[in-house]
Amino acid sequence: MEGEDTFLNSMRDAYRRSRESIPGPAPAEPACPSLPRMAQAAADGWQPDELAHVAGCPRCQQIMAAEFRIECPGFAVLAHFAAGDSPFAAALGRHLEEDCDGRCRRRLQSPWLQAAAAMLRTGTLAENVFQESMRHLAISDVHLAAAPAFLRLGGETPIQVHAVGPDGLIAVTLKQEGPQLLAYVESPSTSLAGHTVMVELLGQTRQLRVPVILRMVDGVGAFGSHSFGDLAALTADLGPDCEILAILDR
Amino acid sequence: MSDAPILQYYAGSDDAFAEIYSQWWRRLVHFLMTLGAPWHLAEELAQEALYRIVRTRVKGSRYEPAMGTFDGWILMVARNLWMDHLRRKSRRPREETVHHEDAVDGAFLADAAQPARQEADLLARETSRRLRELLTQLPPEQREALILHDFEGLSYREAAAILDIPQGTVVSRRELGLSKLRASWSEGEVRERVAL
Numbered sequence: 001m002e003g004e005d006t007f008l009n010s011m012r013d014a015y016r017r018s019r020e021s022i023p024g025p026a027p028a029e030p031a032c033p034s035l036p037r038m039a040q041a042a043a044d045g046w047q048p049d050e051l052a053h054v055a056g057c058p059r060c061q062q063i064m065a066a067e068f069r070i071e072c073p074g075f076a077v078l079a080h081f082a083a084g085d086s087p088f089a090a091a092l093g094r095h096l097e098e099d100c101d102g103r104c105r106r107r108l109q110s111p112w113l114q115a116a117a118a119m120l121r122t123g124t125l126a127e128n129v130f131q132e133s134m135r136h137l138a139i140s141d142v143h144l145a146a147a148p149a150f151l152r153l154g155g156e157t158p159i160q161v162h163a164v165g166p167d168g169l170i171a172v173t174l175k176q177e178g179p180q181l182l183a184y185v186e187s188p189s190t191s192l193a194g195h196t197v198m199v200e201l202l203g204q205t206r207q208l209r210v211p212v213i214l215r216m217v218d219g220v221g222a223f224g225s226h227s228f229g230d231l232a233a234l235t236a237d238l239g240p241d242c243e244i245l246a247i248l249d250r
Numbered sequence: 251m252s253d254a255p256i257l258q259y260y261a262g263s264d265d266a267f268a269e270i271y272s273q274w275w276r277r278l279v280h281f282l283m284t285l286g287a288p289w290h291l292a293e294e295l296a297q298e299a300l301y302r303i304v305r306t307r308v309k310g311s312r313y314e315p316a317m318g319t320f321d322g323w324i325l326m327v328a329r330n331l332w333m334d335h336l337r338r339k340s341r342r343p344r345e346e347t348v349h350h351e352d353a354v355d356g357a358f359l360a361d362a363a364q365p366a367r368q369e370a371d372l373l374a375r376e377t378s379r380r381l382r383e384l385l386t387q388l389p390p391e392q393r394e395a396l397i398l399h400d401f402e403g404l405s406y407r408e409a410a411a412i413l414d415i416p417q418g419t420v421v422s423r424r425e426l427g428l429s430k431l432r433a434s435w436s437e438g439e440v441r442e443r444v445a446l
Binding site for chain 2: 015098
């Protein structure tokens with residue numbers, strides 16, 4: 001009978017040999033960006049030659065799928081996917097199929113995103129104009145699932161979400177008032193009075209889209225609102241999780 | 251492995267990451283395979299673990315020595331990816347599965363094409379194959395405790411942090427696993443002697 005140390009040492013030796021017999025990684029193609037470069041590019045932007053390579057490289061697509069598993073892609077990436085010209089198509093397809101909790105699928109159904117994708121496809125929307133438009137985009141998750149129970153309890157305001165666009169020009173608040181769900185859009189800029197903000201509620205099964213026209217308020221900003229109607233009916237219609245999106249319509 | 255390369259990588263040295271990659275690739279693939287991942291999946295998860303490490307220089311929580319050893323950290327990342335995969339798979343029961351040993355043998359068959367490997371000691375290879383086989387027969391919680399502590403060299407404290415269980419539970423699971431491994435190993439040796 002072997003002593004415990006002898007047995008363990010022989011097992012450790014076997015484990016080490018087993019590890020050493022694992023094949024090394026498949027060699028990357030010369031044009032494959034390094035992992036550090038991919039992480040940097042995913043955060044800061046890609047060079048055109050990198051994108052051209054990544055689009056057709058299974059290894060790079062696999063790494064991008066890992067990136068999307070860590071952090072869902074933004075609207076720009078989704079819009080190009082919807083437009084059919086995404087360099088990350090395979091990675092995104094996999095993300096949508098395997099990893100995403102539904103948010104990206106909901107966003108792909110956004111009427112605004114689909115319209116942008118159609119214009120990107122036909123070349124009627126320039127990339128820089130599209131990127132600029134997203135500075136006026138405010139978006140937030142909304143969990144409608146708890147609403148009916150809160151409604152039965154009465155007196156509570158369980159739903160109140162607020163989102164501000166990157167440039168601070170557009171803010172949207174979704175708020176439950178009694179049995180109704182209302183969206184309030186505001187801007188600190190009086191120059192936006194008379195402009196339209198498109199407000200969308202993106203549900204799992206349905207998307208609602210309404211135009212909200214901003215009015216001047218006491219010279220301090222611009223304001224508009226819309227009632228989406230009965231919250232219980234909306235919850236049944238949209239599903240328990242949705243997002244509210246507001247974007248300046250220009 | 252020391253934590254110097256990751257700290258050098260954070261300081262801006264991509265060469266330091268190349269060192270991490272070359273030192274950890276086989277170790278992560280093998281670790282994931284012994285946890286139960288088929289070979290190709292183990293490679294993919296190892297790649298993702300290394301990408302996640304890389305990405306922390308740009309975004310997310312960086313490794314810090316106060317968190318424990320770098321070995322413990324990277325093994326935790328890999329193990330979490332494996333657990334996430336199992337959770338996703340449980341939501342998609344029709345996904346094709348590959349038997350662990352088939353996959354391991356597939357790895358070695360592929361590897362046999364490399365001339366250097368052809369000279370490997372057959373007996374040692376058979377011992378390694380038997381160890382992998384017996385490890386996969388252990389209950390997963392005992393297997394993990396044994397692998398992390400005895401084969402990957404982590405302390406009980408580090409293994410407990412990775413498995414998110416008390417240190418004493420790691421000790422008892424590891425002892426149970428080791429006892430079963432030893433019994434199965436002896437049983438196999440007796441069978442071989444009888445067969446001879």
